[in-house]
Amino acid sequence: MNAVAPQQALEFLRSSAPFDGVDEKHRISAAQHTRVIYLTEENKQELLAEQQGRLFLIHSGQYSVKDSDGAQRHVSEGDYFGFSGLLDRIDYPIELSVDSPGLVYCIDGETFTTLIKHSASFSQFFKGAREEELQNQAVSDSNSMWLYKPLAEVISGDAVSAEHNVTIQQAASVMSERGVSSLLITEKGELVGIVTDRDLRNRVVALGADMGKPVSTIMTRDPARIRHNRTMFNALSIMSERNIHHLPVIDEMSRRPLGMITASDIVRHQKSNVLFIIGELSKAQNLYELTRCSWQMPHYLATHAKRLGDFDIAGKVLSQATDIMTRRLITFFQQQHGSAPMSYCWIVYGSQAREDQTMGSDQDNALLLADKPDEQQAEYFRQMSEYVCQGLGKCGIKLCDGNIMASNPDLRLSIDDAIAEAKRWVRQPTKEAIMHFNIFLDARAVAGDMSLFNRMQSARAPLLKQNMFLAALARHANEASVPLSMFQKFVYAKGRDVQDSIDIKKQAVAIINNLVRLYALANELKMPATLARLANLPENAGLSPRDADNLRDIWLFLNRLRWRHQLQNSVTDNYVRVSDLSSIEKHQLKAAFKAIERAQQAAVMKFSGGVN
Amino acid sequence: MSLLSRIQQWLNPASAIPVQWQDIKIKELPLIGIDLELTSLDISTSNITSIGWVKGQGNCLDLASCHYSVICTTESLNQSPVIHGLTAETIALGEDVKDALQMLIQEAHNHVWVLHNVTLDMGVLFRLIRQFGLTMPPVVTIDTLKLAVYQLQKQHQMMPPNSATLTVCRQRHDLPLAPAHNALDDAVATLELLFAQLYQLDAKGQITLADLMHSGAINVHQLNS
Structure with a gap:
């Protein structure tokens, strides 16, 4: 009585799709061409190398495995791995970590190939499994999402630029040679301006200007720019808020231009429209329009954030929307009450700073002032903070239960006081103090004079x-x-x-x-x-x-x-x-x-x- | 066996292990998981109704090496058809026990035998081998039951009842449920259990048979002794 297979193995195959669908003869043959391994963290390398080219079916234990160019998967009883390599006829290295050891069936690769040819449902099963795996990977790998892409990955080729003292004529010929619609203007390598097709039309051709003049006479000085380690999403926010179509990308350290993001780049990368709302918000002309638009956000997200990958950016969308609401509210206030009596910076903390807000997040913000304000100045900032915080509340961003809001006078500090406060935290990091100050450790400047914020951060960093x-x-x-x-x-x-x-x-x-x-x-x-x-x-x-x-x-x-x-x-x-x-x-x-x-x-x- | 070798063995039990297996790690030994289904639990009278085995090495067993023999016997089956699922008709079509034993003896030269409850199975085997006048070289066994008892005693003073049956031992190591009391299935289940037990004793897989002598699970059986 040779050519037998244990009942245990046959029963296990009988209960494991797609082996449940093949006829008994093939199932017995599969069982006879199986090795059973006891796979542990310690022996995995040796065993997997010995069993390469086989189909792995988990009988017990739990493992995390990466067996193709797909994402890592968590697998346990009844799950397969190694089939991508068999389907593609490529020996993908199998990276595996053992969460708990157990028995794994290693089914002969030839047997697998025969069954794939023989049974349509069998082959469908594994091809389907692989597609699902690839799909999971597409959403799990946030870097593949266009919005999350760092700009450094998006900008193609080097920056097309010219020094500020070349003539308009020379600049235009660089643009036509390189086939670009905008040109970065540099001075000693640093970005100082930008010239676009539109500038050439409006400021040169339409006015009949002298093309021998330096290009710096017609460029837009000190243009909006973005650092190369930010994402497409950040670029899009700036572009839609400022209504510009060209955004230079600079190196954070050297400040040298690295390239340009254009509206057509964005369109090319855009696959989702969940950001549409941002543009609408920044167009709002008064508190009424702003609140009307804000109240659509939950509904908008619920309708448009359908795929798992959309959830990855939902927090960002919401945070950036809150940023824009804040800036609009400050603008509305200043339209009525005149500009601020001294320079200030509106800072946000917690989830808004981290850009991982959810629908339930409340507002956490503060004002940083250039100096200690006198009574009149203090009153201006009190009113402004009150207006903005209440306005955000009307837009659906809950007021903070813990009163971490700029409307709280304790959170309208001068920069010197803020640095002194940080020193106090560090000197006495009691449990209560840490609980209280944890939230202030994630901070971001949203409006006003960013350099104030940067100064405070630079002073705080070595302390913290x-x-x-x-x-x-x-x-x-x-x-x-x-x-x-x-x-x-x-x-x-x-x-x-x-x-x-x-x-x-x-x-x-x-x-x-x-x-x-x-x-x-x-x-x-x-x-x-x-x-x-x-x-x-x-x-x-x-x-x-x-x-x-x-x-x-x-x-x-x-x-x-x-x-x-x-x-x-x-x-x-x-x-x-x-x-x-x-x-x-x-x-x-x-x-x-x-x-x-x-x-x-x-x-x-x-x-x-x-x-x- | 000479007196000298008996004394040697008493002083150093590991010296009885055949030379070729003395210094190699257990994970490098050729193993064979064996199970006998018997008509009773009495060594002096029990007969074999079926034999199953599977070969393996280094945390891997090969189902292609599975062997299963149903033994033709005229003896009373007692209660065992209920347990083993072998009816008198199947057994009447089965092989002669002597042929089956001879096939098994072949595996004594080149494999370490792995059984759950060595005392019972080897007792019956030796009685039958002598009865048929067959010869067998010394055979090294690993008893997963004794190994389980050793591991349990390291943890508890008292042994809970039924804590060393094959099924319960497998559960303790989170191994899947296996249909019990079929000789081949139990042989596979036993060898799988050994892999899990050895992992618990020595995750890195460095120990030799000699390192496990003190557990009482390693034995060298000589037919003439």
């Missing part, structure tokens, strides 16, 4: 990277814990109407934000957004690029769950219901929680020497 302060922050970041029990079961929030909900903000997203902020402060990174901080951490930051990528993926994943929850259930809370999740999402959520826990431990080790 002091070890004792970071250690206190690390301990604080370790106080919140992910909602997983010792036995890896979800711990549900108490006192909610829905039994199985998890506060995904407090117990997950906020923890990541806190951790990433730590690394960012330690490395004096200035940007407040969590994903941008992760992307800009230097090699030696103490967080490996792999861990950083991991945190980014987890952050995006959690953020999607949160947005989907808010939009689907028409709520503004962060209590995601576990019953709303698919089984793979539950699995991913647990894996995400575990990874956050590990990252917390690593941060405590790094910043507070393991002391809790």
Whole structure:
């Protein structure tokens, strides 16, 4: 009685699509051409190398695997890997990490190929699985989303530029030679102006100007510009707000122009229209128009943010919209009350600063003043802050419960006082102080004199990277814990109407934000957004690029769950219901929680020497 | 066996392990998972109704190497048809037990045998081998039952009842449920269990048979002793 197969193997194949659909003869043959491996973190390299070219079917255990140019997948019983390589006849290296060890069936590659040829449903299954994998990758890889693309990746070729002292004639001939509609004008390499087709038409041809004059006489001086490490989204916001079609991209450090983003670049990259609202907001002429437009935002997002990938930018859209509302409101106020008596900067904190606002986020803002104001000046800023905060409230951005608003006189400090305050935090990083000041550590300037804000940030940065302060922050970041029990079961929030909900903000997203902020402060990174901080951490930051990528993926994943929850259930809370999740999402959520826990431990080790 | 080698073995049990397997890691040993289905649990009278085995090495077993023999016997089946699913008709069509034993003996030269409850299965095997006047070279066995007891005793003082059956042992290692009491299935299940047990003992896979002698799970069986 040779050529037998164990019942165990046959039954397992019988219950695993698509082997359930093939006839018994082929199933027995598949079982006989199978090796069963006990796959562990320690032996994976050796075993996977030995079994290369086989189809892997998981019988028990949990693994994270990347087996093609697709994204990493979390797989467990009944899941396959290695089929992309078999379908493409390419030996993709299999990167795998073992979350819990177990048995994996390694089915002979020849047998697989025979079944693919023999059975249409069998081949459909694996081809479908691969497409799904690629689709998942398209949304999971936020960098592939055009809006998230750093400008450095978008601009093509080098910047077309000319020095400021060339003649108009020479400048025009450079433009026609290079086939561009705009030209960057530099002085000693630094960007000083821009000339467009329209300028040549309006300022030269129409006026019959002398083409021998230097180009600097007709250029637009000191044009709007954007740093190369910002994204397409940032560029689009500036362009639609300022109503310009050409936006020079400069290198952050050297200030040299690197290229140009044009309206047609944007159109070419645009696949989504979720940003349309931004243009509408910036066109608003009065408070009434602004509020009318703002109130459409939730509805707009609910209708247009359909794909998972849209949720990745929803927070950005909302934050940038809030920025524009703020700027419009300041403009409206100044139209009525005259310009500000001294220079000021409107600063935002928390989620708006990080650009990860959700529908439930409230406003966190403050005013930074160039000097201590006298009574009359103080009154102007009091009225302005009151008007803007109330106006934002009318636009649907909730007033802050904790009174972290510019309308609070304590948050209208002069720059000297603000720096002195930062020194006090760092000198005495008590638990209460950290709780209170955590929110001020993610900050961004939204309106007014940005240089004030930059001065404050530059003065604060060296203070905030002091070890004792970071250690206190690390301990604080370790106080919140992910909602997983010792036995890896979800711990549900108490006192909610829905039994199985998890506060995904407090117990997950906020923890990541806190951790990433730590690394960012330690490395004096200035940007407040969590994903941008992760992307800009230097090699030696103490967080490996792999861990950083991991945190980014987890952050995006959690953020999607949160947005989907808010939009689907028409709520503004962060209590995601576990019953709303698919089984793979539950699995991913647990894996995400575990990874956050590990990252917390690593941060405590790094910043507070393991002391809790 | 000479007196000298007996004393040697008593002083150093590992010296009984055949030389070719003495210094190599368990993960490099050629293994064979074996299970016998018996008519009773009494070594002196029990007969074999079926034999199954599968070969493997280094955390990998090859289902192509599966072997399954149903034994033709005229003995009373007692309660076992209920347990093994083998009816008298199937068994009447089966192989002669001597042929099946001879095939199994072939595997003693070049494989370490892995069984769940070595005492029972080897007891019956040896009785039958002697009965048929067959010969067999020394055979090295790993007992997954003894290994389980050893691992449990490292954790608890008291052994919970039924804590060492094949099914319960597999559950403890999060291995999938397997249909029990078919010789081939149990052989596969036993070898899979060994992989999980060895991983728990030594995740890096560095130990040799000698390192496990103290657990009582490693034995060298000599037919003439």
